[in-house]
Amino acid sequence: MGFEPVKILYALISLFLIFNVGMLISGITRKIGARVGRRHGIRFYQPYIDLVKNYALRSNVSHGVMFYLGPVFRLTGGIGVYLFIPVIYGSEYFSNFSFAGDMVLVLYFIFFGTLGMALGAGEGGHPYSAIGIGRGLAQVTAAEIPLVIAFLGVAIQYQSLSVTEIVAAQQGGMMQWTMVTNPLITLVGLIAFLGTMSRSPFDVVMAPQEIPIGPPTEFHSTFLGVLQTNRAIFPMAKTVLFVNLFFGGAANWGVLVLKVFIVYMTSVVVGVVFPRFRVDQSIRWFYKYALILGIIALFVTSLIIR
Amino acid sequence: MMKALIERLEQKFRISEVVRQRNDELFMTAAKEEAVSLVTYLKEYEGFTHLVLLTAVDWLEAGRFQLTYLLNNNAVKADAGIRVYLDRERPEMESIHHLWKQAATYQRELKEMFGIGFPGSPRVDEPFILEGWRDIPPYRRDFDTKKYSEKTYFPRPGRKTYDPEEYMKKQLYPEE
Amino acid sequence: MTKKDLDKRKVTGPDGEKFEVDPLRDYFCQERPRVHDPARRIWEGFLNWARSESLWILGYGTGCGAIEMRPLMTPRFTPNKHRIQWRPTPWQSNVPSSAAICPSRPQARGPGSYEQMQGPKYVVALGSCTINGGMYWDSYNTINRLDKYLPVDVYITGCMPRPESLLAGFEKLKTLIREGRGEGQNLYAKHFDEYKANQKKIIRDWDMPDYNW
Known part of the structure; x- marks a missing residue:
């Protein structure tokens, strides 16, 4: 498959669309959360105004080169994940830059942003950032293992490392989805998904009560704006990836937004119901339950494939 | 119970001005030299193991400071207060931080706010609340806090003070 | 430290x-603080609208009046409806709302938090004590006028001000920002030496860096 420059344009359009979806979903989620708590809540388009305001602040202070690069790396991680997964199945406009081995590359990109953020926040030198980074890296690493296992399981099941092919194999009704054909691996995947979404019970990294806001403690104005942009794109990219791998992908934007919203809301609902884990608890939990469940799921998958 | 305690104390120490308003409360004045041994005795033998507070009063006219040690006996729910008078010109007292660690903090505060010295008390010369205080200690009664405030904190002109009683009378019953 | x-x-x-x-x-x-000129007319108007609609607040509560900021966060007064959100760090907020009684020691640290904030920033002073010292006007340990130390945009009177009056104060601040009158940051940068001298007058043993960012 040759490289077509026009694909860049389509990728940018799709990036813009998913950015807006992310902004609206995060606003609506906060609105719903507030209404559940009988508060008035923000307006659903408040994230846009916050973003404009943060980009429009007149001054900013840097602590060095890595401090600049931290948010940039974070955003690169988010966009990178998004750019290499096919968004709409069967659409030549919105398949982005997916290729035969994109699943492996996406795994790298998911971790990339966290590492960049760690370097950037570390340069700030604030103790709260350092605590946040320590907790964040430990927890993300713990959650990464079930994530890789889930990806491996899916790859074994469909004998492919290409997200497009995996989506293609799930077409033809709900009974073909990985969710139905291999519920165990889906469960492991969803657990890992919860771990990477930085929502309760796995939000000790950002814990606003104990370590004000975690790694981004010192990031302000434009830096914070970049991080906010990423906060809209990155979860959406991950959710799209999960929709592709486990829930049959989507053939048009309507179905995609619906599925993304439902999958995203699982993490929100879990977050509302369960209190926060401490970082040692969450790591132990991932290693004790998610890892063992994942290994069982892997065995089951390989047996079925035989 | 308190009566027996007073008798025991009077045998051992020179205490005066014993006030017993309630049966679970006792105030007495001790000589400066004996105060620490009296506090130690109360703590070790009479069960007054809890230091409630250590504070000071400035008797400007009499030219002396009064230190008050307030102790509590949790077993019988009784309080004992020990007053000690210090010379206002050279206020200095023995430290009791060896009996209660937290007394060092009280003594640090007293040193800063009243200028009462406690030689040997840990960190007693470090500033406690005030930073870089150059004036006389602010809790002494000859310190003019209003003058200091006007000199330091930019008073906003146009401030009026009313006598509350007169003011409310005028507000509520204007015709009288 | x-x-x-x-x-x-x-x-x-x-x-x-x-x-x-x-x-x-x-x-x-x-680096000393710099004066940042506002942008062009319509664009600045739009930005000011965004700023006024998204007030991120650092509650710098050094006294009793801060107790009234907590009910303001509750569902009954719905600060979110008034576009007010609390932020945990000074770097990310724009409005330090200084609490009523101003003991000199924490109040001298206030400018540190103020200086760490970025961009157009606005000071809301709660309570009578920030205006003329209130009932602590002759104390040796409370400042009398906050505007000698920080450029104050809005004063809220009361001892203490009720959450309703706080909301009214924030609404007033929003109109000020929309009119383009919220230039406290530039004021602070312009008269930096004066403000710094006043701050140092309170804390004789200055144990902070002069510029906190």
Whole structure:
């Protein structure tokens, strides 16, 4: 498959669309959360105004080169994940830059942003950032293992490392989805998904009560704006990836937004119901339950494939 | 119970001005030299193991400071207060931080706010609340806090003070 | 942190090498605050609208009046409806709302938090004590006028002000911002020496860097 420059344009359009979806979903989620708590809540388009305001602040202070690069790396991680997964199945406009081995590359990109953020926040030198980074890296690493296992399981099941092919194999009704054909691996995947979404019970990294806001403690104005942009794109990219791998992908934007919203809301609902884990608890939990469940799921998958 | 305690104390120490308003409360004045041994005795033998507070009063006219040690006996729910008078010109007292660690903090505060010295008390010369205080200690009664405030904190002109009683009378019953 | 931590000193590294540390130069910025000119007319109007609709607040509560900021956060007064959100760090907020009674020691640290904030920032002073000292006007330990130390945009009177009056104060601040009158940051930068001298007058043993960012 040759490289077509026009694909860049389509990728940018799709990036813009998913950015807006992310902004609206995060606003609506906060609105719903507030209404559940009988508060008035923000307006659903408040994230846009916050973003404009943060980009429009007149001054900013840097602590060095890595401090600049931290948010940039974070955003690169988010966009990178998004750019290499096919968004709409069967659409030549919105398949982005997916290729035969994109699943492996996406795994790298998911971790990339966290590492960049760690370097950037570390340069700030604030103790709260350092605590946040320590907790964040430990927890993300713990959650990464079930994530890789889930990806491996899916790859074994469909004998492919290409997200497009995996989506293609799930077409033809709900009974073909990985969710139905291999519920165990889906469960492991969803657990890992919860771990990477930085929502309760796995939000000790950002814990606003104990370590004000975690790694981004010192990031302000434009830096914070970049991080906010990423906060809209990155979860959406991950959710799209999960929709592709486990829930049959989507053939048009309507179905995609619906599925993304439902999958995203699982993490929100879990977050509302369960209190926060401490970082040692969450790591132990991932290693004790998610890892063992994942290994069982892997065995089951390989047996079925035989 | 308190009566027996007073008798025991009077045998051992020179205490005066014993006030017993309630049966679970006792105030007495001790000589400066004996105060620490009296506090130690109360703590070790009479069960007054809890230091409630250590504070000071400035008797400007009499030219002396009064230190008050307030102790509590949790077993019988009784309080004992020990007053000690210090010379206002050279206020200095023995430290009791060896009996209660937290007394060092009280003594640090007293040193800063009243200028009462406690030689040997840990960190007693470090500033406690005030930073870089150059004036006389602010809790002494000859310190003019209003003058200091006007000199330091930019008073906003146009401030009026009313006598509350007169003011409310005028507000509520204007015709009288 | 004490004053001693800001002195130059020799430090031995983990490999045994010795190097000199000058905290004031190494850890803190030495740049003075600058005056930032507002943007062009319509664009600035739009930005000011965005700023007024998204007030991120750092509750700098140093006294009793801060107790009234907590009910303001509750569902009954719905600060979110008034576009007010609380932020945990000074770097990310725009409005330090200084609480009523101003004991001199924390109030001298207030400017530190103020200086760490970025961009157009607005000071809301709660309570009578920030205006003329209130009932503590003759105390040796409370400042009388907050505007000698920070450029105050909105004063809210009351001892203490009820959450309703706080909301009214924030609404007033929003109209000020929309009219383009929320230029406290530039005021602070322009009269920086004056403000700094007043702040140093309170804390004689100045144990902070002069510029906190």
